[in-house]
Amino acid sequence: MPRAVIRSADERNSCVIKWLFLTVGVIATGLGVIGIFLPLVPTTPFLLLAAACFARSSDRFHRWLVEHAHLGPMVRGYLEGTGIPRRAKTVAIVMVWLTVPPSAFLLVPMPWVRALLLVIATGVTIYLVRLPTAPADNH
Known part of the structure; x- marks a missing residue:
């Protein structure tokens, strides 16, 4: 067995x-x-x-x-640790601000949750801006 x-x-x-x-x-x-x-x-x-x-x-x-x-x-x-491409940073930040505020104001009825979403979007933006940017590829 x-x-x-x-x-x-x-x-x-x-x-x-x-x-x-x-x-x-x-x-x-x-x-x-x-x-x-x-x-x-x-x-x-x-x-x-x-x-x-x-x-x-x-x-x-x-x-x-x-x-x-x-x-x-x-x-x-x-x-x-070499960074992310500038285009990826830009697209990410633009997408955060194109999606979070409309979602917060159109879908979320509670003001404190709206504010929290905007604070999170701001934090994500600051984090992305502070990340190293990869050098441009010249190929």
Whole structure:
């Protein structure tokens, strides 16, 4: 009769967390790919989320994403600390301000939630502006 493998609660929790990160990473990758084709869906933030999740769950998936011919360049500069392209920064900031205020004022009835959304949009904008900008590619 096969012997059952007994795992501690910590091992089970670790396994669940790993699968959770992997699942969120796969979903974020899918949303990032959709964002390539749909202008209102942000690509780079979803790919950065996927990279962070894969870094905590699967070396294989993380390596695949970072080395991918089309998706890799969108996250590599950020991960390496060399910056993100100026165009990506500009598009991200423009999309934040094209989507958050209309959503806040047209869909959210509570004033405090509207204010919170605007504060978050401001914080994201400040964060993006302060990120290093990758040098222009002159090829």
